[in-house]
Amino acid sequence: MLSIENVKSAYGRIEVLHGVTLYVGVGEIVTLIGANGAGKTTLMRAISGVQPITDGSIRFKSVPIEQQPAHARVASGISQVPEGRQVFEPLSVKDNLKLGAWRRRDGDLEQDLARVCALFPMLEAIWEMPAGALSGGQQQMLAIGRALMAKPQLLLLDEPSMGLAPNLVDHVLSVIRALKNDSLTILLVEQNARAALSIADRAYVMETGKVTLSGAAAEIQADHRVREAYLGI
Amino acid sequence: MAELLQFVFSGLTVGAIYALVALGFTLIYKASDIINFAQGEFVMLGGMTTVFVTLAGVSLPLAALIAIIVTTAIGLALHRFAIEPARGASPVALIMITIGASIFLRGVAQIIFDRRFHSLPSLFGGDPIKFGGAAILPQSLVVLASAMVIVTLLWLFIDRTLLGKAVIATAANRLAARLIGVDTRRIVDFSFAVSAAIGAIAGVLITPIALTSYDVGTLLALKGFAAAMLGGIGSALGAVVGGLLIGLFEAFAAGYLSSNYKDAVAFLIILVVLVSIPQGLFGRAKIERV
Ligand SMILES: Nc1ncnc2c1ncn2[C@@H]1O[C@H](COP(=O)(O)OP(=O)(O)OP(=O)(O)O)[C@@H](O)[C@H]1O
Numbered sequence A: 001m002l003s004i005e006n007v008k009s010a011y012g013r014i015e016v017l018h019g020v021t022l023y024v025g026v027g028e029i030v031t032l033i034g035a036n037g038a039g040k041t042t043l044m045r046a047i048s049g050v051q052p053i054t055d056g057s058i059r060f061k062s063v064p065i066e067q068q069p070a071h072a073r074v075a076s077g078i079s080q081v082p083e084g085r086q087v088f089e090p091l092s093v094k095d096n097l098k099l100g101a102w103r104r105r106d107g108d109l110e111q112d113l114a115r116v117c118a119l120f121p122m123l124e125a126i127w128e129m130p131a132g133a134l135s136g137g138q139q140q141m142l143a144i145g146r147a148l149m150a151k152p153q154l155l156l157l158d159e160p161s162m163g164l165a166p167n168l169v170d171h172v173l174s175v176i177r178a179l180k181n182d183s184l185t186i187l188l189v190e191q192n193a194r195a196a197l198s199i200a201d202r203a204y205v206m207e208t209g210k211v212t213l214s215g216a217a218a219e220i221q222a223d224h225r226v227r228e229a230y231l232g233i
Numbered sequence B: 001m002a003e004l005l006q007f008v009f010s011g012l013t014v015g016a017i018y019a020l021v022a023l024g025f026t027l028i029y030k031a032s033d034i035i036n037f038a039q040g041e042f043v044m045l046g047g048m049t050t051v052f053v054t055l056a057g058v059s060l061p062l063a064a065l066i067a068i069i070v071t072t073a074i075g076l077a078l079h080r081f082a083i084e085p086a087r088g089a090s091p092v093a094l095i096m097i098t099i100g101a102s103i104f105l106r107g108v109a110q111i112i113f114d115r116r117f118h119s120l121p122s123l124f125g126g127d128p129i130k131f132g133g134a135a136i137l138p139q140s141l142v143v144l145a146s147a148m149v150i151v152t153l154l155w156l157f158i159d160r161t162l163l164g165k166a167v168i169a170t171a172a173n174r175l176a177a178r179l180i181g182v183d184t185r186r187i188v189d190f191s192f193a194v195s196a197a198i199g200a201i202a203g204v205l206i207t208p209i210a211l212t213s214y215d216v217g218t219l220l221a222l223k224g225f226a227a228a229m230l231g232g233i234g235s236a237l238g239a240v241v242g243g244l245l246i247g248l249f250e251a252f253a254a255g256y257l258s259s260n261y262k263d264a265v266a267f268l269i270i271l272v273v274l275v276s277i278p279q280g281l282f283g284r285a286k287i288e289r290v
């Protein structure tokens, strides 16, 4: 579904992705783990088209998309839940969700709003509240719901468990599993490697702008380097 | 008392125009973080184009419509051909571009139109209406009513339409707006077009009261900017209140001190705001995201 080859990206003159290669197959949950500053967010932004790349190619459903503007990538089925949630603070929960469907021209928002509410029942009680007034957990649910409103085929999740209470982390994980069962393809970036590996099919480990390890999630979980560096065992 | 009332009326009338200019600043600033110093030229173009199109024999309402459309197109072109190619440049550089555009538009207006002062007939004649000892020009009422209509329409648009919400979303968080598929460049296009149209309408409205010429934009931009600063830059409510307040301050300064001081009011307010309340009356202190 998504195939990234030798992608390089820089902030100004400082290159932070030194040629990243990874792929995500249809219906998979792939997780990308790595320490602070490894370049995970930069890669996610490059996939969505909000971070320019200097080299390499990004293919989505076999189509090269690296030249496409961000809005075209959303229209073709890539949706991202960005790091730090990034909800539209002045707008209500409802409006945040409606805007999630901005690129869609097919109707029936009501049904999709209902679907998001079914996934995150807690949103219904705060339907008219401005997103800026929500708790971190509520904002994270909203950010995921907003991304789902675009009806994506590929969902990019950048640290969805960051700053969440443990029970909410579990809830988010169960939602991700449910989405996979709904045949959504997911690329999940996580600091919480244990959680990510527990639900992923495959995993990549990234260090300072390069993929250093990849394989089935179970293999990665068993790898002694990963156990030391990311699982604290 | 009659005198006070007179000052209040004339203050509110010009204040409504400043408010419209300030709204133009606000809209573009919200969508793009750019302070567009060519905003005053939109007002000039609205007035001057109407004047010259009527001179060519076209009726006033049609001429006004043409002027608004032409100015809107110029606003759009300003963004497309001057601002957009420089995207990624620092905000200061972009502001310099708008100052350049303002000088350019003034120069072109001087060539295409002329260097004289012009006026337009007012919609409902020039006989003042007596009210509590004060004399109100019918055009003043037209200005106030039109400004109210524009502010209301703008508010309805922003508050009630999904496109309006996309503008707010872009203003609030550009990265997230792009990630949900908003073409933020289009949103900025749109903000330039609407700001230009509002400016042009202000120009059509004010010309029967204050004369227009190729260079009226400079002072209007300054005052509109002062209004936006006073209200808190980025706040639409602030723009309206700021505009009306500056109009009132000016009218009082001109009436009770001397009309020589009128134009100094805006400068003074910019200074006072910068020093004492940089976030303005309705603005929030800008939070820089890390
Ligand atoms: N806007 C920016 N300007 C300059 N450098 C940046 C910017 N954003 C990130 N970087 C740098 O790029 C590198 C990769 O950052 P990135 O945010 O992609 O890492 P990350 O793996 O997502 O980290 P984290 O786990 O902390 O989210 C880091 O060295 C970071 O300092």
Ligand SMILES: [Mg+2]
Binding pocket: A040, A041, A042, A083, A158
């Ligand atoms: Mg990150």
